[in-house]
Structures are given as structure tokens and as C-alpha cells.
Amino acid sequence: MLKKKSKYVVAVVGATGVVGRELIEILEERNFPVSELVPLASERSEGERVAFNGKNVVVRKLDKDSFKDVDIALFSAGAERSLEFAPMAVKSGAVVIDNSSAFRMDPRVPLVVPEVNAGVMAAHEGIIANPNCSTIGVVMALKPIHDAVKIRRIVVTTFQSVSGTGKKAIDELAGQTVALLNFKDAETNVYPHQIAFNCLPHIDVFLDNGYTKEEMKLVNETKKIMKDDTIGVTATAVRVPVFRCHSESVNIETEKKICANEVRAILSAAPGIIVYDDPKKNLYPLATDMAGKDDVYVGRIREDESIPNGINLWLVFDNLRKGAALNAVQIAESLIQ
Amino acid sequence: MLKKKSKYVVAVVGATGVVGRELIEILEERNFPVSELVPLASERSEGERVAFNGKNVVVRKLDKDSFKDVDIALFSAGAERSLEFAPMAVKSGAVVIDNSSAFRMDPRVPLVVPEVNAGVMAAHEGIIANPNCSTIGVVMALKPIHDAVKIRRIVVTTFQSVSGTGKKAIDELAGQTVALLNFKDAETNVYPHQIAFNCLPHIDVFLDNGYTKEEMKLVNETKKIMKDDTIGVTATAVRVPVFRCHSESVNIETEKKICANEVRAILSAAPGIIVYDDPKKNLYPLATDMAGKDDVYVGRIREDESIPNGINLWLVFDNLRKGAALNAVQIAESLIQ
Numbered sequence: 001m002l003k004k005k006s007k008y009v010v011a012v013v014g015a016t017g018v019v020g021r022e023l024i025e026i027l028e029e030r031n032f033p034v035s036e037l038v039p040l041a042s043e044r045s046e047g048e049r050v051a052f053n054g055k056n057v058v059v060r061k062l063d064k065d066s067f068k069d070v071d072i073a074l075f076s077a078g079a080e081r082s083l084e085f086a087p088m089a090v091k092s093g094a095v096v097i098d099n100s101s102a103f104r105m106d107p108r109v110p111l112v113v114p115e116v117n118a119g120v121m122a123a124h125e126g127i128i129a130n131p132n133c134s135t136i137g138v139v140m141a142l143k144p145i146h147d148a149v150k151i152r153r154i155v156v157t158t159f160q161s162v163s164g165t166g167k168k169a170i171d172e173l174a175g176q177t178v179a180l181l182n183f184k185d186a187e188t189n190v191y192p193h194q195i196a197f198n199c200l201p202h203i204d205v206f207l208d209n210g211y212t213k214e215e216m217k218l219v220n221e222t223k224k225i226m227k228d229d230t231i232g233v234t235a236t237a238v239r240v241p242v243f244r245c246h247s248e249s250v251n252i253e254t255e256k257k258i259c260a261n262e263v264r265a266i267l268s269a270a271p272g273i274i275v276y277d278d279p280k281k282n283l284y285p286l287a288t289d290m291a292g293k294d295d296v297y298v299g300r301i302r303e304d305e306s307i308p309n310g311i312n313l314w315l316v317f318d319n320l321r322k323g324a325a326l327n328a329v330q331i332a333e334s335l336i337q
Numbered sequence: 338m339l340k341k342k343s344k345y346v347v348a349v350v351g352a353t354g355v356v357g358r359e360l361i362e363i364l365e366e367r368n369f370p371v372s373e374l375v376p377l378a379s380e381r382s383e384g385e386r387v388a389f390n391g392k393n394v395v396v397r398k399l400d401k402d403s404f405k406d407v408d409i410a411l412f413s414a415g416a417e418r419s420l421e422f423a424p425m426a427v428k429s430g431a432v433v434i435d436n437s438s439a440f441r442m443d444p445r446v447p448l449v450v451p452e453v454n455a456g457v458m459a460a461h462e463g464i465i466a467n468p469n470c471s472t473i474g475v476v477m478a479l480k481p482i483h484d485a486v487k488i489r490r491i492v493v494t495t496f497q498s499v500s501g502t503g504k505k506a507i508d509e510l511a512g513q514t515v516a517l518l519n520f521k522d523a524e525t526n527v528y529p530h531q532i533a534f535n536c537l538p539h540i541d542v543f544l545d546n547g548y549t550k551e552e553m554k555l556v557n558e559t560k561k562i563m564k565d566d567t568i569g570v571t572a573t574a575v576r577v578p579v580f581r582c583h584s585e586s587v588n589i590e591t592e593k594k595i596c597a598n599e600v601r602a603i604l605s606a607a608p609g610i611i612v613y614d615d616p617k618k619n620l621y622p623l624a625t626d627m628a629g630k631d632d633v634y635v636g637r638i639r640e641d642e643s644i645p646n647g648i649n650l651w652l653v654f655d656n657l658r659k660g661a662a663l664n665a666v667q668i669a670e671s672l673i674q
Contacts, residue, residue, distance in 0.1 A: 157494035157586040159536045192619040199496045199584050201637050201651045206616040210639030232643030236586040247536050249494040249573040279543040282529040300538050302547030306569030314538045
């Protein structure tokens with residue numbers, strides 16, 4: 001649907017948010033062929049400037065006319081804005097790559113992690129969805145294992161950084177931490193409870209089945225991306241007092257037996273994954289080490305002796321990059337290939 | 338083996354540590370019948386004073402003669418010291434309640450959580466072991482479910498606070514946090530990596546099977562306390578930047594089907610457990626709320642739809658109290674009953 005060009009007009013919706021800024025940085029860093037960058041945001045940020053390829057580009061207010069001549073629109077401004085403006089962008093002739101949850105489970109919308117299922121992109125009807133951050137980490141690590149020995153079930157517990165919530169949450173963690181270390185009360189605005197020195201088993205809203213929406217995203221998006229509804233997925237999503245990068249504890253049951261060394265070999269050969277696993281040297285992936293990195297880091301790979309065919313692993317990735325902006329730009333790259 | 342008395346001479350080994358101080362506080366708080374408190378510690382702390390029942394008691398140096406006339410010796414000074422001095426205490430006629438890992442898996446030593454298996458205490462030969470903190474939380478919540486529908490397998494991921502490591506670790510988290518917020522480097526002495534704003538999938542030492550000793554404690558101690566080797570247990574133990582209280586994400590597979598409401602009813606009726614589970618009101622257990630509390634708090638109880646008979650839950654407890662000192666004093670209370 002996208003006409004082949006040498007350079008593209010690229011809009012970034014939510015250009016002043018944490019993911020928006022990362023999107024613009026990554027477009028520049030990876031030399032994406034941009035003829036014009038169109039940074040869009042709410043009225044509040046109109047007139048701000050964002051740096052791109054050595055120029056300062058003025059942020060425009062997002063409205064129904066924003067997408068004239070835009071080839072690719074990268075959305076990262078929340079589900080509500082995507083629901084309202086993505087169809088307008090498509091009508092204007094743009095292909096939308098949407099980072100929100102708005103269209104992910106729509107059967108007409110491909111949900112893509114390029115290393116895992118780039119093939120489904122061809123069938124898009126104007127919108128391609130970028131999966132939830134936690135899901136991207138899981139499917140990156142699990143797809144190569146699934147291809148080798150078929151995964152029956154996974155049990156995931158996440159350790160998610162506050163940058164996934166946005167700038168206000170980063171400020172809240174820093175502000176609460178400073179307050180508490182000065183024996184003052186922690187002010188709580190973004191999260192329902194104090195996040196500094198605490199772990200909140202609550203990300204996104206609660207649903208009727210007792211799970212959070214974040215947990216159900218992991219369940220449903222994983223099955224859609226892996227194209228396999230028979231995989232059992234259950235999740236507990238936890239916000240932790242970490243600024244950047246998500247960590248996940250993943251327990252896997254496979255159809256065929258696989259040993260830890262085979263998992264290491266398979267993941268070492270997989271694109272976008274780095275096996276970082278030498279516990280005797282205290283080497284395992286850590287949130288503080290992976291900020292700004294592109295890959296999903298996997299460590300603590302070991303056999304789970306509580307079942308015949310089980311594996312435990314620990315993975316860490318930059319939630320703003322592979323968990324959001326980088327994956328979206330990689331989708332755009334696949335699109336123009 | 339312990340002679341019935343109206344009051345007992347009680348020694349606390351490791352009296353100046355975080356658990357030692359908590360032990361002394363809890364003995365006072367619960368009016369344990371103490372005729373004389375004997376606080377013992379290493380040479381470094383000799384001569385310090387600890388407050389007990391309105392008096393300042395001088396800390397004595399731990400040596401082979403420390404246990405003369407001692408009836409009950411509460412050990413919390415690490416496995417090495419327990420291995421050396423607990424047998425001496427027993428020889429002197431004391432009953433040892435040991436908070437270290439030294440004797441926990443010794444088949445002659447009862448491993449006790451009074452609400453769960455007080456019955457096994459009678460067979461002690463001088464030493465009774467206090468389980469590892471993470472294990473206590475798990476068995477407290479799981480035993481009532483096991484009794485109702487038999488547990489087949491559990492998958493646990495822990496979120497453990499730094500107070501489990503001791504005073505130095507509390508100082509390290511505070512010190513690193515202050516340094517980082519002042520744009521200085523975080524100094525790392527206690528843990529192999531920065532703990533501030535980070536999650537370390539590494540507690541205690543790594544073993545040859547790729548698990549940490551902390552993870553294997555959870556596996557082996559759970560089976561011993563539940564008196565059931567057929568329960569599958571697998572664990573990932575993670576240190577988080579929280580000062581006090583451990584949280585745990587627990588996935589349970591049961592023999593018979595049980596629904597979330599039945600789990601709530603069973604746990605609400607169990608001693609030492611408080612069901613704190615009203616997600617629509619943002620109520621779930623949190624580390625910052627449970628410091629100083631005696632009970633194990635359970636929330637986020639929900640059915641795991643990835644298997645026919647599955648339950649997920651989230652539990653939080655004060656690792657220094659029910660996870661250590663309180664459980665030890667409860668053992669002493671059972672002993673003198």
C-alpha cells in the first residue's frame with residue numbers, strides 16, 4: 001500500500017513523550033530515509049522543538065489535517081488518540097504503525113515483531129500494530145524455542161520500569177525517592193500507591209477476571225504473534241522502582257525435552273537476542289546495564305526440575321527501544337524494503 | 338528436653354544484627370517469659386547495649402562458655418556460627434532455635450512454621466530450624482490450599498528486600514540511591530551489582546545446577562515443611578530495591594479444581610494469613626504497608642486459565658518478622674507450651 005520512494009514523509013504522533021523522543025532518535029540513528037519529519041503532539045506541546053538530523057523541527061498540533069502527504073505515521077500517544085486519528089491518517093494515504101493497544105487484537109491488523117513474524121505485515125490494511133513492551137520481550141526469547149521444541153505453557157512475572165508509564169512516572173519515582181530520603185512524605189499522583197522502594201502488582205486497569213489489562217495483553221498478544229492459540233500463557237505484571245528497562249522471570253514448559261545448553265545455543269543464533277549467562281562470574285542481564293541497547297538479553301537459563309520438560313530464564317530489554325520505539329522503526333524498515 | 342519453668346534464660350546470638358534486634362523486640366512485645374536475656378554477638382559488638390523490658394542489657398562476646406544456664410538459644414548470626422556454636426549450646430542443655438540454613442535440611446532437625454507443622458517439633462534433638470524467609474511466606478499461604486485440593490506444582494518468583502541481607506545492605510541501598518540522585522557513582526560493596534533502581538536475579542551463591550542457593554532453599558524447604566516430596570517447586574529469587582518486606586508472585590497447579598473465591602475463603606480462615614484482595618479498590622498487599630506486621634498478606638488471587646486447575650496469587654510479609662524473628666519466637670512459644 002506504501003508507494004516505493006527513495007525518502008518518506010514520516011509523522012511521529014506523541015513526539016514529545018518518552019517513546020516519541022526515542023522514535024525520532026532511532027529514525028536518525030538508523031538513517032531511516034526521511035524526507036520530512038512531522039512531529040505531532042497535543043496543543044500543550046505545540047511549538048516545542050525536537051532535534052532531528054542536525055535541525056530543530058517545530059512540533060505541530062495533532063489534528064485531522066496533520067497527515068496530508070505523510071507516508072508513514074508512527075503513533076505513540078495512547079489508545080484514545082490512536083482510535084481517533086489513526087483512521088484519518090490511513091484515509092490520507094499514510095501507513096500507520098501504532099504503538100498503543102487500540103488495534104492490536106483486531107484480526108485485520110497485523111501485530112508485528114519483525115524478527116518473529118515479519119511475514120504477516122504484507123496483509124495490512126493501513127494499520128500495523130506494535131505489541132506491548134512486555135510481550136515483545138517474551139516472544140523474542142520464546143519464538144526460537146517454540147520453533148525448536150514447541151512451547152506448551154509459559155508463566156511470566158514481570159519487573160517493569162516506570163518509563164513505561166511516561167515522563168510523569170519517571171519524575172514521580174525520582175521525586176518520591178528524594179522526599180523519602182529527606183524524611184518527607186512521598187507524594188503520589190501517577191500511581192495509586194508509592195512506587196519508590198516498593199513493588200506494585202498493578203499495571204494498567206483491572207479487568208473482571210481479576211487480571212490487569214497489562215497481564216491480559218501479554219496473554220493474548222503472545223498467542224497472536226506466535227500464531228498459536230494452544231500455548232498456555234499466564235502472567236503477573238509488576239511495576240518496580242527502576243527507571244528504564246523491563247526484566248521478566250519466565251517459566252516455560254515445552255512439548256519436547258530441551259536442556260539449558262540447547263536453549264543457549266538456539267537463542268545465541270537468534271536475531272536480536274544476546275545470551276548473557278555466566279552466573280559463576282555474576283553475569284546475568286540487569287536493567288541498569290541495558291538502557292539504550294537494542295537487543296533482548298537472556299540469562300539465568302536453567303532446567304526446571306519440577307516438570308519433565310521445563311526451562312526457567314530471566315530476560316531484560318530496554319522497554320523504550322525494543323519494547324516500543326525500536327520495534328516500531330524496525331516495522332517501518334521492513335515496510336519499505 | 339526443655340524443662341518446664343515459669344521463666345527461661347534466653348540467649349540471642351547475633352543480638353546486634355537486624356534480625357537479632359527484632360528477636361529481642363518481639364520477645365518483649367509478646368511477653369515471652371524471660372528470666373534473663375543473654376545477648377551475644379561477635380567481639381566487634383561486645384559491650385554494646387540492647388534495650389529489653391526497660392533495661393539496657395550489655396552484649397557479651399559469643400564463645401564456648403556463653404550458654405551456661407541458657408534454656409533457649411535463638412541463633413541468627415549466619416550458618417558458620419550456628420555450625421560452630423549451636424552444638425555447644427545443646428551440650429550445655431539449651432534448646433537451639435536456629436535462623437540460619439545450617440541445619441534446615443538435616444533429617445534429625447525439625448524445620449518449623451508453627452501454623453503449618455508445629456507437630457514435628459516434639460521430635461527435636463536439641464536444634465529446631467527456622468526456615469528461610471521466602472519459604473515461610475510460601476508455605477503459610479500454600480499449606481491451607483494443599484490441605485484442601487492438594488498442590489501439584491508451584492512456580493515462584495520473589496521480590497526480596499535488602500533487609501534480608503542485613504544492615505550493610507540497607508545502608509548500601511540508601512547510599513547508592515542518594516549518590517545516584519546527586520549524579521555521583523553508586524558504590525557497590527555488599528551486592529555484586531548496583532541494587533538502587535535495579536533488580537538482581539541473584540540471592541546467595543550460585544550452585545552447579547544454575548540455581549542460586551536461595552532458590553533451592555525454597556524448593557527443598559517447602560517440600561520438607563509440607564511433608565510432601567511429590568510437590569513440584571521451581572523458583573526465581575530476585576533482590577529488589579525495597580528496604581523491608583518480601584513480595585512473591587506464586588503460580589499454583591492443584592490436583593482438584595479450586596476457584597478464586599474458594600481460595601479466598603480457605604486463606605481467610607487460616608491462622609496468620611490476611612486476605613487483602615480488592616483490586617477494583619486498588620487493594621493488594623504492598624511491601625511498604627506491611628513492615629512491622631505479623632501476618633502474611635495475600636492478594637491478586639485469580640484463576641490461571643492456562644491450565645485446568647491453576648491459581649495465581651501475590652503475597653507480602655515482613656521478612657524480618659514472620660520471615661525470621663517472629664517465626665523463631667513462635668517456635669519458642671510452642672516449645673514452652
